[in-house]
Amino acid sequence: VYACMAALGLPRDTFMHEMGISQFEINLLHGDPLLLADQTFLFKHLLKEVALKHGLNVVCMAKPLAHTPGSSMHIHQSIVEIGTGRNVFSDENGEPTATFRHFIAGQQAGMADFTALFAPNVNSYQRLCHPFASPNNACWSHDNRAAGLRIPASSPLARRVENRLPGADANPYLAIAASLAAGLYGIENRLEPSEPIQGEFEVPDNLSLPCTLHAALERLKRSQLAKELFGKEFIEGYVASKTLELTSFFDEITPWERRVLATQA
Template sequence: MRHVWFNQQPKAFMNNETDQLKQWLKEKGITEIEALVPDMTGNARGKILPASKYLNSETTRLPEAIFIQTVTGDWPDDDAIEDLVHPADVDLYLQPDTSSVRMVPWVEEPTAQIIHDCYTATGEPHPLAPRNVLKRVLALYEKEGLQPIVAPELEFYLVQKNTDADFPLQPPVGRSGRPERARQSYSIDAVNEFDPLFEEMYDFCEAMELDVDTLIHESGAAQMEINFEHADPLSRADQVFLFKRTIREVAMRHDVYATFLAKPMQNEPGSSMHIHQSLLRVGSGENVFATPDGELTQTFKHYLAGLQTYTPAAMLFYAPNVNSYRRILFGDAAPNNTHWGFDNRTAGLRIPISAPEATRVEARFAGSDVNPYLAIAATLACGYLGMKHKLQPTEPVLGDAHELGANLPKTLEHALSLLQQPSELIDILGEKFVQAYVAIKYKEYETFFQVISSWEREYLLLNV
């Protein structure tokens, strides 16, 4: 029996996008295609195909079970994922987003990478695909005549290669022959220690047309931050997804690792992905967060209040791993609250000082270990609910917001329990998606808890 899908042509192949893609591949001399799908963790799944086969095939497929696999390669218990995926482990169907096609600059053979959207056999967007979750949220804004604009700021560490997981990570040795010891916030010379690495990083980013902006040294040893230019949320999530692949590859070419672990070293700060966000009116392009004379609008206040109200329930998308909460609890600058303030980095929600047309909210909750599609989708969903219910924010904090106390989950287990409570956030993101995501995170937490740590052997072995 033929599925309905096979009688439908994917959208990308119904217009001249196909011809444009073929022309681009021909001009670049592409011989291979990496068909990419972002998974729940935010890593790339997919297939590598000869370019001729890719263009001539009816469609590309993957097992839909890739969306219920944990970061350790395990699977949630059957009862936790019942009715979420087909028991026969059926295929999902990949549709290329032709606007995402880019070179893979680190391989010898001319190779292109294309991000794909995922569909069911009947041609519906697959509910478990993270890219579809973000699109689902963006559709709500489109109905309101609004265009979200975001700009991620992504932190990461360079570390020495570590092939034995029992040993702590160490800062890498730079050009001077010595690793960093003291804090080097915003140091130009500390960045230049790894100048050959970053020169290649920028070369690769340019070849891939990634809109990377500023590179700075953060406060941790060999901790860096890369900023992306502001644009539509889907393109920014795509670029964070691709950048992570890129910098990991560049680092290994220079005999070090790049890690987006939220808290990779005990005595160093955690790494975050701050998300700057604003809303434009479709058509006029005006920023609806402020009037021309700089007065904050009610839309801004409602959006901000939504972030304050719904962020605790959404925390699992900003802190998706056990390690994420080490950043929240022990990070020097990580926010543990939903307070807000003008140019206040102790608050979870910072309003940078800017011209009225650049008025925006900087949500500081997400760690660098997030899936960018889900973190951006979650923050936009929270803001949307604030506007829908016309919520009002608290008063801005002028001093240290940490003194007002924490109101965010401190453990993965707590975040899991909050996300499972009935809420409109689940409705926006999709009930099946949230159920699958929770099942995956429970399984990862269970797997983590099975490991007996060195701390337990050190302090409990002979003392209890």
Template sequence: MIKLKKWLKDNEITEVECVVSDLSGIARGKIAPVDKFLHDWEMRLPESVLLQTVTGDYVDADIYYSLLDEADIDFICRPDDEAVYKLPWTIKKTAQIIHNTFDKMGNPLELSPRNLLRTVLNLYAERNWKPIVAPEMEFYLTACSDNPDLPLKPPVGRSGRTETGRQSFSIDAANEFDPLFEDMYDWCETQGLAIDTLIHEEGVAQMEINFRHGAPLVLADQVFIFKRTLREAALKHNVVATFMAKPITNEPGSAMHLHQSILDVETGKNVFTNADGTSSDLFFSHIAGLQTYIPEMLPMFAPNTNSFRRFLPSTSAPVNVEWGEENRTCGLRVPSCSPQNRRVENRLAGADANCYLAIATSLLCGYIGMVKKLIPTPPVQGRGYEPRSSSLPHTLESALDRMERCDEVAEYFGESFAKGFIAVKRVEQENFKRVISSWEREFLLLSV
């Protein structure tokens, strides 16, 4: 911790936000004065934090106590000195530090999303493979509102007007929010976040930020930090930034596109490419693994009821696990690139997915395909919105049932994680079903 201690001193840090990611991707933790942090490197949090739902509720008692100690003990959090970020928006000089999580015996905590990604990366390391990923995050900017029953509205830009119509790739439409994005870029640079291009997406005030490719754990940490950074920048300008999968009716959903490739550790070469520059058998098996197991593990990419609104017919999201070269109508796109950069783009994950879990699962699906030498379906030529292979589950309930029946989930993720994750999502689904929607009031109130 000598390196971390020096960094805190050099940057004159007075407060430290000690954080971990819960299953929904929410930052949980404690804020400590720097002297207190330096005196005791370990932070302790109740085990229950990792079985908390997005609404703050918990799973049923039977499942709760089958996974956690009945005494509601703490788990141990230790700072990762490779995941330290200076917060540029705070009044006091503050650092946010992502912590590694352990049980009381010192073992990595199985319910931790970050540990799950480490588990998958260890599988690759055992075969001398090194995954490389590049996430693309879509999001909406909306006007502030204190009434969740009202539809979201686009914010007012520099021109004093709200955006109308579809403005895909419009520079002027993106420039409407220049002050916000200038802060975002400055703050990301301060924190060392590897963001690249900004584009205006198809929806009204919908944007996309691309991250430069790199190591999966580093990129997952950066996406985790970026979401909070963007929200803070938006709030400074009286705007809301949301990563909901489908926040606005009749507008496109927001995705987290994941580009992934695999390098050979010894040679540094892309295992997706043969010596003559052609696609390798491992490349095709990786695609086949994604095709086979994404439908079985879909809640890791679409974790909320709202996530499945992105997959409705006539939306711009590909509702399939087809693959094709330079084909955005496929759930699995192979971009046009040099042989050394050959990769697969998983376009099915929603922007609302936990970045650790989505990256871990996407890599795991491909890994299983590689070790089992699976064979993909033929690539799609032309429009691929109509799936030829097995379709995806249409609801969170059916997706959770399917995930529960998938033997590979417990085999690779562990029984505790599988049981805990599914239980948390089922509680959230039950909470959702208790809420009466505006659609029901509008069309059923006086009609049935």
């Protein structure tokens, strides 16, 4: 894997075993969002090719195994000035800026509408709606992994917003675009975020997110914000495509239904 990444010019930070069975985490280096989407796309295909060469399979489902942690694609976001490279989320004294607050608020405003882009498959919601630090909410917090938006502990230069909703099955181009577009919407409209959560918390109704693909698609279909930021034609096409996939899923009878319901009916 290391050799192939070097051959493709894919820089990396950490690459290590995670909590789950045969689960690994990689952190790509920060940079231009389109470049990072390209690198994520290439890395996933690189992994599968290397695995096949060794008689193995790599799975990027959000929840490949029951009763184990799911697989995510967390997006760490900061905005820097062109030329100076200054992080606009921190002021000259190292304190959070108004832009930082507005960006968080935009993320919160768009997260429910964009859930179907962050969690695009039926299996995605097996990860989101179960434990193991996979939050299904639009709350934000300082370094609390139960929040959908986490502000990692860092220096002012590295202040950033981590979107913890996207799964490993998300399209990196759409997930990154949706996350940044929501943040920009918050900046342009000077939105203000909710109060940050601390410790154990109950998710307010207005910050809860869809918990099934059907609910997420219905939310996306009705979203004026999504149509404004992505265009009506794209949203309608995406919803139609995913609705066909959902219909195909409902054509199947799962082993659970046979095992549990066959003896009860």
